[in-house]
Amino acid sequence: MSIKVLFFASLRDEMGRGEDDVDLANAKSVADVWKAVADGKEMPSNLLMAVNQDYVNAEAPVQDNDEVAFFPPVTGG
Amino acid sequence: MSIKVLFFASLRDEMGRGEDDVDLANAKSVADVWKAVADGKEMPSNLLMAVNQDYVNAEAPVQDNDEVAFFPPVTGG
């Protein structure tokens, strides 16, 4: 299963990359995707997540070709 | 005691005049001024009053050369 992973803002700095294309055999949820890409880092309690540009929570399912984004609290406006 | 009396908007239409210069010997309050100029008309319960361009109530005292204004609820904005 091919997933495009995006990190934004301070999380991108921490992860050392803004984008990652991963091939995950057993990922069922967004939390599984996080585990596969976060190098052992715990999910921050204020982490925001989106699948295909819609907000979701960590239990949301993922499918082949999904775009999964992780980012810190937003600070626009 | 010389008082300049002003009426605005619908009250001016009712009173048939916008301005009246009156000489009142015994007027002590705004209510006395009203009595002297209102041709027997009762003070409307929603009437607004000002002495020298500051809001007052009917008991407010008046002095020689005061400008006393009577008008209906305001509808600006």
Added chain:
Amino acid sequence: MPKVVLFDGAFEPYAELTVFESELMQQHGTGQYGATTSFVGTMRDFNEGDDVSAMFLEHYAGMTEKALEKICDQAMADYPILDCLILHRVGEIKPNDSIVLVAAWSAHRGAAFDASRMLIEKLKTDAPFWKKETLNDGARWVEKNTDG
């Protein structure tokens, strides 16, 4: 410094806001406010179910300006705002003309929203203006403002 202006003819609310902001910047320097909230009241062509083709805005010259200045002073005292502005039309006006602009500048949005809301609510109850609407079959004084 708060500014109050009565216009006896059409005014462009957003052009006036732009001018006031450049005055603000000259007075306070750049970067001093983060939040501006403005309210513009525009003449509609309907009211209480009737078509309204024109309107006359009467005011009490002298007291009206004084009342608006007092409202600004109260906003400056009650909210942490940098400045505020009230513009109001008087005389003969047509549908789609701007009637009023109120605006407040602050470091944060809460104060800017609360202050400009207060400015317009207080203007509606305190400032001596009266609207007379021209209808198809005559004219009528507006008896009271709608609730905010």
Added chain:
Amino acid sequence: MPKVVLFDGAFEPYAELTVFESELMQQHGTGQYGATTSFVGTMRDFNEGDDVSAMFLEHYAGMTEKALEKICDQAMADYPILDCLILHRVGEIKPNDSIVLVAAWSAHRGAAFDASRMLIEKLKTDAPFWKKETLNDGARWVEKNTDG
């Protein structure tokens, strides 16, 4: 119809408001709204006690526009407004530059105020933008927005 625009360079909020209002008039005719409330967020040159000389506004291209459109749709559903507008800056910005404009048009002022307040509050919690401030001695990500 609600409009959402991201600007990768300076924009003039009040000029944009004026343009949108002429579009509104073409769409709905004159005299259809009585109340317009707008909020403009401007970059300050201070934050949390530090001087801020510049800022970078990151966004999530695609999702940001979608999130702003959703916020407009919700405002149109929740309040009796005729229309609404959200403009937001992205990229490198300087003190005194406009960051955001939200505005709502309605027959009455209550709905216009409530809707524009909702637009900016919702934008602050939902729209994927992130501010990075340039300080005298480096740069920092803004960690959270101040309360409204």
